[in-house]
Structures are given as structure tokens and as C-alpha cells.
Amino acid sequence: MDRWAGMSAIRTSGDGALAARALHHLGRRHDRFVVARVLHGQVHIAQVGLEPGAEVEIGSVSKAVTGLLFDDSRRRGETSDDTPLGDLLPVAKTPVARVTLGELATHRSGLPRLAKGTASVRATLDLWRHGTNPYGETLEEVLEAARATPVGRKRPSYSNLGFMLLGHSVAAAAGLTYAELLQQRIAEPLGLLATTVPATAAELRPAAVTGTSRRGTVMSPWVGEALGPAGGIRSTSDDLGRLVRALLDGSAPGMGALEPVQRLSGGVRIGAAWLVLEHRGAVVTWHNGGTGGFRSILALNRDAGAGVALVSATARSVDSAGFALLAECVAAADGTVAADG
Template identity: 25%
Template structure:
């Protein structure tokens, strides 16, 4: 959702360090030693320009968490392991899980067309919802353009127009209509391209099938049963997550652009594609439970983990149904998702056996570093 990620100059790193950047492992001794590379990686992210980082890992030996840098650049307050944050596109895994649960209940088929459930919604300018399946929405092979690439949306939400429009409410239909201004990226099923529009449509489908919003279904089917008390679907509520850190963005591709506090924003501009809030502990519990089969029957979990190539030039990255498979440099494969939204960059990953997991968040949407943290944690 945010502007293209850019490596920052050293100046912001100095600001963050002056604001009290430090690394604080949650536990000492052997756990700290085991996760020393991860601790180094989050510290390096701050040196490279991230305002602050929070990470938590779980393995056979227990839990480790660490923080680096500032949660508030103005006051110097540090990041906390208890921080809640906007998780962006990690929301997609929750939405996909609900649709797969509905399939398991016999209420829909992933081979149903979009037209069957949302008649007339995907139509015109080369689009035909009768040729696109729900499965193609979930694995990004629909060809529907992402509304986040529309010029009006970019200016009002991701650039200078943010300050005038940060509290605007966007309906799912408005977001879809922005995407339909543009021709399809390719014919359905012939290629792969990430599109936030796919998951806005998936959220609309959940509501059509159940009579309840996707937020209500996520709450009923996932959040309450797993007791994910730090996780929420905020709807149109612009208030920053609490407890949490401030969120920062440049609202520009220019690495020299001014830094802005974007903590408060109406999350309806992301909707079912990326509006959720969580923390590192909840994210790990969700993904570990999901991969262990605690949320889906075997057939649906197999469907979710059946992947397509994302980029032929990067064969180690594949996409399932709201779930990404990433092969790291050491050959370890991890499953999960990343999420980028105003002032927040997150990643939640677990091994397929769900015995080793990681969640990491940077409270800036330009600086990167979370992949390096994953490499450090799983490859060490």
C-alpha cells in the first residue's frame, strides 16, 4: 500500500539512535545467544534508517523477543515487545482462511466465478467476472489491476493528498471501481501479479455468502477461538494501535523527502486487502495454528499451500491462497505473509511444521530490513 520502499540515508539512523535506539532481548542467557543473529539484524535495520523494530521468535526452546530503535522519534520513547501495529497485507491470510472455511462447509467452491457471487461487479474495460474464479482472486492470477496503482488513489492516499484525505472512508465498491478504470493486466489464469483488488473482492464475497462482514467472520471464526486479543479489524477507526509506536512515512519515492507521522489513518483504504492490527505474539499464534491444521481441514490446507510462481526470476518465492512460500538463502522454506501500509512494514513467517516462527515489524514504510531479520532468525 505505501510508496515504494527505499533504503534511507544515515541521517535518520542517527536521529533514531539519538532518540535512544537500543536492542533489548526479552530473555537472557541461552535464548539470547541462540537469537543473537536476529538481534544483530534488527540493530542493523535501525542503523540503516528504520525508526524502530520489534521482533519475536518462537522455537522448540521457547520464546525470544527483541526491540531496537525508537517508537517515537520526538520523545525518544523506545519500541516495546508489546507494541500493536498495522499489519497490512497479512490481513489477506485471514480473509483467505475464512473463504476456505466456507468451502469446507459446502457454502461455496473456490472454482465458483466472481460473477456468481458478485453479479455485475467486475465488468467493463476488458473485465469479465464470469471468467474469474475465487481461487484466482486468492492466488493473484485474476489479472485484475490493483486499485493501489490508480493515479487518483496514489495521490490522495500515498502522496501529498494524504493530509487532506487521511480520514476519508472508502467503500469496497469504490476501491474496485478504481481498479476497473484500468484494463486487466492479463487474461485470467495466464500469469501472476499482486493485486489488492483481489482481496477487496474476496471480502465482498464473504459478506455475500454469510450475510456478515468479513470483519465479523474473522472475529467469530479466528480471533475469538484463538484468543487473539491484540488483533482487530478496525473498519473506519483511524486511531493508532494501542499500545503501540508512532508510524512514519516519507509519502514519496524521494529518499530526501521529509518524514511524516502517519499513525492516524482511516484503514478503509485497505479494507480486506490490509486493514488489520495485531502484535507479534498473536501473528505467530495464528500462523502456527493455521499451518498445524487448527483452522482448516486437510483438503483446504492443501489448497492453501498449493502455490504458483510469483516471478520466474525469483524461483524461491511462490504464492498459495493468501499464503506465501519463501525459500531462504540457507534452503529453509518458510510460510507466511508480509504487509506494508502507512508507516508500518511487517512480516510473519513459520516453518511448515509450525515449530519455528517469527514476526517482525518496522514502524516506517520505506526502510526494509525485515527480510534480513528473517534470514538471521531461520538461517542464523
């Protein structure tokens, strides 16, 4: 018997079968989430415990979007893998100025996860104690910290700082802010009407959802001008479905970002932010994310024309559920399992 046989007690909207399968894979500790599934161009979405149009934090899936913007910038001739940060941001004559955009995009810049001395480092304790946002810096505040940050050995090492600098560099090359770049080159062309990158809590819209920690503590929204390219984007199930469809049909700007160019670790390869691995005999292109109150994943089986985006408003991993939903979607298309389980 399905452990979610009592699902009728939970408020759902959208595709009921998709909601049921997501609930099945997530388990009882995820009672507020949005999910989108795409197969051969057909988009299905659902909300569980949230209203239609609910806006959620996609966390580090924002890095994957920044990867698209970087590849689009390369194609426009505005930047290249070899472009140094010092050519685009005011960090000249400091070690970080020599770091290239290609190194940032593949987490091989030698930069630490966060710049030393930023509020993000100092606020970590307050995050876990009180649910406060550790990423409220302006771009100038992060640039000041980056100027004083040493650059280590050029080896694979995940860096939020690196993607903050990458996104703002690409925006500077276009003469735009990151928020403007996102709107003009991703959101507007793809019809992502509710996808935004708020710099302050005051910029949140009424549909913005508040997330919770694993223990149920209400968490402050993760907003900040500097944070945007690395983890500050908000979206909805509708917009995530449109994004997944565009990634599968190749109409999304910057599709070259999905092509792996380096090995990150183990069997995982990386393009411009996008990760590629083999799962259950299939090649999956993906990125996940997490903020104080949300967990997210966007995963694609490009060969099968299938993709899933899943965001939960609680800080518990959704990775295994996302991969399971993707595999199930492909199996359903092959006729080996019923689409509704």
C-alpha cells in the first residue's frame, strides 16, 4: 500500500498524478513543494501545500542559470573562457584579477567557497540559531572582500564566491546589472514571468514563499545583490516547467553551458556550472541547490527528452526524489511503468 494513500488530506493543485509521485518519493517530511515534469515537450506541473504561482528559492540552481548566461555571453563575443576578472570588475592588481571566467564556471578558480571577512562568514552562526539570511551583501561589499582574498591552487573546489563574481562579470560585460541580464536574456525570451532575483526582502512579491529548516524553524529569505548569480533566483512551477522545456528543445540561450568540459570529481563532469553523470544507465545533466529554507534540483535526460524540476520549502534534500522522478518519467515514456505509478 502506498504510504501516501492519505494524500487527499494535503492541499494540492495542478497535475494530481505528478503530485502523488513526488510525494511518494519525497516522503512525509516534505509537505510544501513545487514540481515540474517535461517529456517530449509536454509540461506538467503541480504544487503541494502551496498555492499556484508560489515563488520559491531555487538556491544553487541559480548557478546553472548563470552558466547559461555565461555561454550566451561567449556566443555574443562579449566574453570568453580566457577573459580575466580584472578586465570586467574593479579588482585590478589583486590576485583575483587574474582568475578567468572559464575557471570560475568550472569551479577551478582557486577561490574559497566564500570570501574571508564577508558578512556571509560571520552570519553562519546566526543562520542556524535564528534563521537569518547570511547573504545580504551588496556587490561592492563582496568585491571589497574579493580583493583581499588569496587565490589557491587551480583544482576542482566548489565556490559560491566564484559564481557571484562570474555572474556579475558577465553582466558588466553587457553593461547591465545581473538582475537586468537575467530578465533580458533568459526570463523575457523564455516567458519566465515570475522568475526574479530580489536584492532585498522589500523586493519580494506577495507570492514569495517562506521556507523552513529541517527542524521547522522559519527561515529568512535569502536575498542579496551579490548573491544573485550563485543562489538568489526565485521562480515558480510554471516558469521552471518552461525553463526545462527550453533546455530540452534547445531554445534556451547558452545551451553550450550543458556540455561538459572538465572532470569535477569521481564520475561527475562539469560544463559551465551544469553537472553531468551517469544514473541508472542514462546520462543526466543537472544541478541542485539549497538555501536556509529550501532544497532544489533540476535534472535532464536530454537523450530521452525528459526533465524534472523540484523545489521543496524545507531544508531537506530532494536529490534522490528528483532523480527518481526523472527515471520514472523516462520509464513511463518507454512503456515500462504507468505514468501515474
